[in-house]
Amino acid sequence: xxxxxxxxxxGQALDALRELVLTGEILxxxxxxxxxxxxxxxxxxxxxxxxxxxxxxxxxxxxxxHKGARVPFADAAEVRALFELRTALECEAAKxxxxxxxxxxLDRMRAVSxxxxxNYHAGVKFPHRLDLAFHQALLEAARSPHIxxxxxxxxxxxxxxxxGLPDDPQHQHGSLDDHDELIExxxxxxxxxxxxxxxxxxxxxxAQIIKSLPD
Amino acid sequence: xxxxxxxxxxGQALDALRELVLTGEILxxxxxxxxxxxxxxxxxxxxxxxxxxxxxxxxxxxxxxHKGARVPFADAAEVRALFELRTALECEAAKxxxxxxxxxxLDRMRAVSxxxxxNYHAGVKFPHRLDLAFHQALLEAARSPHIxxxxxxxxxxxxxxxxGLPDDPQHQHGSLDDHDELIExxxxxxxxxxxxxxxxxxxxxxAQIIKSLPD
DNA sequence: TAACTGCCAACTGTCGACAGTTTACAGTTT
DNA sequence: AAACTGTAAACTGTCGACAGTTGGCAGTTA
Numbered sequence: 001x002x003x004x005x006x007x008x009x010x011g012q013a014l015d016a017l018r019e020l021v022l023t024g025e026i027l028x029x030x031x032x033x034x035x036x037x038x039x040x041x042x043x044x045x046x047x048x049x050x051x052x053x054x055x056x057x058x059x060x061x062x063x064x065x066h067k068g069a070r071v072p073f074a075d076a077a078e079v080r081a082l083f084e085l086r087t088a089l090e091c092e093a094a095k096x097x098x099x100x101x102x103x104x105x106l107d108r109m110r111a112v113s114x115x116x117x118x119n120y121h122a123g124v125k126f127p128h129r130l131d132l133a134f135h136q137a138l139l140e141a142a143r144s145p146h147i148x149x150x151x152x153x154x155x156x157x158x159x160x161x162x163x164g165l166p167d168d169p170q171h172q173h174g175s176l177d178d179h180d181e182l183i184e185x186x187x188x189x190x191x192x193x194x195x196x197x198x199x200x201x202x203x204x205x206x207a208q209i210i211k212s213l214p215d
Numbered sequence: 216x217x218x219x220x221x222x223x224x225x226g227q228a229l230d231a232l233r234e235l236v237l238t239g240e241i242l243x244x245x246x247x248x249x250x251x252x253x254x255x256x257x258x259x260x261x262x263x264x265x266x267x268x269x270x271x272x273x274x275x276x277x278x279x280x281h282k283g284a285r286v287p288f289a290d291a292a293e294v295r296a297l298f299e300l301r302t303a304l305e306c307e308a309a310k311x312x313x314x315x316x317x318x319x320x321l322d323r324m325r326a327v328s329x330x331x332x333x334n335y336h337a338g339v340k341f342p343h344r345l346d347l348a349f350h351q352a353l354l355e356a357a358r359s360p361h362i363x364x365x366x367x368x369x370x371x372x373x374x375x376x377x378x379g380l381p382d383d384p385q386h387q388h389g390s391l392d393d394h395d396e397l398i399e400x401x402x403x404x405x406x407x408x409x410x411x412x413x414x415x416x417x418x419x420x421x422a423q424i425i426k427s428l429p430d
Numbered sequence: 431t432a433a434c435t436g437c438c439a440a441c442t443g444t445c446g447a448c449a450g451t452t453t454a455c456a457g458t459t460t
Numbered sequence: 461a462a463a464c465t466g467t468a469a470a471c472t473g474t475c476g477a478c479a480g481t482t483g484g485c486a487g488t489t490a
Contacts, residue, residue, distance in 0.1 A: 007280055008280060008472090008473065008474090009473075009474070010473080010474090031441095033440095033441075034441075034442070035440090035441075035442095043474085044475045044476075045442090045475085046261065046264075046475065047473080047474065047475095049261075049265055049442090049443090050264055050265055050268045051268075053225070053265045053266075053268040053272075054268050054269075054272055056269075057268075057269055057272030057273065058272065065222055065223060065442090065443095066441085066442060066443080066480090066481055066482065067481095067482075068441075081359060081360060081361050084311065084359045084362060085304075085359065085361040085362050085365065087307065088303050088304050088306070088307030088308070088362055089300075089303050089304075091303070092299070092302065092303030092306070093303070145296060146296050146297060146299065146300040146369075147299060147303055150300065150365060154361075223444095224443075224444070225443080225444090246471095248470095248471075249472070250470090250472095258444085258445090259444060259445045259446075260446095261443085261444060261445065261446095262443080262444065262445095264472090264473090280451095280472090280473095281450090281452065281471085282451095282452075282471090282472080283472060283473095432489100432490090433488105433489085434487105434488080434490095435486105435487085435488075435489095436485105436486095436488095437485085437486085437487095438483105438484090438485085438486100439483090439484085440483085440484095441480105441481085441482080441483095442479105442482090443478105443479085443481090444477105444480095445476105445477085445478080445479095446475105446476095446477090446478105447474100447475085447476090447477105448474085448475080449472105449473085449474080449475095450472085450473080450474095451470105451471085451472075451473090452469105452470085452471075452472085453468100453469085453470075453471090454467105454469080454470090455466105455467090455468085455469095456465100456466090456467085457464105457465085457466085457467095458463105458464080458465075459463085459465090460463080460464090
């Protein structure tokens with residue numbers, strides 16, 4: 001969907017701006033000053049404005065007439081709403097993955113799970129990066145590019161809900177077990193239970209994120 | 216998601232351009248000539264380019280470096296992929312609707328169904344407009360704005376797959392029965408069966424659209 | 431001191447122009 | 461006649477400048 005390796009300044013600006021928002025360098029509530037960001041990226045306002053439109057379409061900024069772009073806040077209700085969408089997408093992805101997975105797909109998922117456990121036992125908290133990697137591997141197995149793309153977008157918004165917050169509670173041990181259970185069910189092609197476990201997994205994740213939100 | 220009643224030229228251009236693409240005035244495969252369309256809309260290229268970026272994010276045009284925007288073709292495989300996404304979204308919506316529906320929601324859905332049957336018995340083919348209206352009413356009952364927005368986007372792309380084709384085969388009698396069955400199940404809050412019937416309904420619709428595609 | 435008003439700076443929205451790339455066409459060669 | 465090449469037109473990508481709006485600040489008045 002974002003295929004052609006954008007070499008245009010607008011394309012680069014889109015990537016750079018998305019990074020700025022997702023890393024919390026531009027915090028929720030902050031307005032995107034066009035001249036400032038344009039200078040920072042070393043480009044003019046034209047391409048930057050195009051990039052801002054792109055980010056707005058991804059939902060990472062809101063467009064307010066004559067006030068430009070603003071990174072949106074997200075409360076618990078918004079997180080719940082996002083997870084409703086994510087649940088719809090990833091439960092279906094789990095079903096499809098259970099139907100379509102190859103041995104390679106299973107290996108990829110197992111590899112991610114193994115690395116996660118290694119980190120966990122070494123005392124390192126389960127990094128968000130590896131959780132994303134697992135879901136990414138599952139989506140590859142599902143072979144539904146449109147669903148994968150939408151999951152990517154909603155994952156971004158979920159990340160945004162936690163930017164600027166003290167520190168990531170990370171996923172706990174339960175997530176690792178959920179992942180392994182999913183792998184097993186997908187291996188057995190039990191798509192019904194796979195969807196069920198995915199729903200439970202996302203429900204837990206959602207609850208944990210909401211719990212970590214400030215008041 | 217597209218909330219603030221865009222009064223900017225870029226916002227108006229986005230709406231106008233989307234209409235141009237969805238009505239088939241710009242056919243799949245055609246390139247969007249910036250100067251031509253800008254003149255046609257009576258604006259300069261700046262705002263138009265921003266609108267094009269917006270449309271690209273909606274998936275209604277593809278961006279090719281140094282060649283601008285092009286309305287994408289869609290083959291049977293693409294339609295199937297789109298309906299995988301739509302199934303994920305609308306089955307979950309059916310479940311949510313079955314859980315959350317009020318009497319008002321049910322009335323709205325029944326009203327749409329009634330009008331559809333009236334048209335059908337009067338010999339008028341089931342207009343696409345009313346099919347969209349039913350799904351819209353169901354999404355309102357589901358009360359999940361993010362899911363509703365994504366359904367809108369995917370519906371647009373589905374419409375796009377049929378632009379420029381001889382004539383719409385329309386939905387047949389089966390769809391009306393599906394709709395009524397869905398209403399009943401949602402009324403009874405039988406979310407499991409509602410999702411099941413929605414899946415069957417979308418599967419039928421998908422098959423019919425693919426059948427109507429050229430070669 | 432509080433509220434109101436008018437001005438000014440900052441920022442967004444828009445436009446026209448220039449530069450670099452692509453594409454089509456004409457001319458040339460084999 | 462077909463293929464190749466060079467050139468010119470067309471189009472996209474980018475920039476700088478101008479116009480209109482918003483928001484804050486100072487000055488004034490009650």
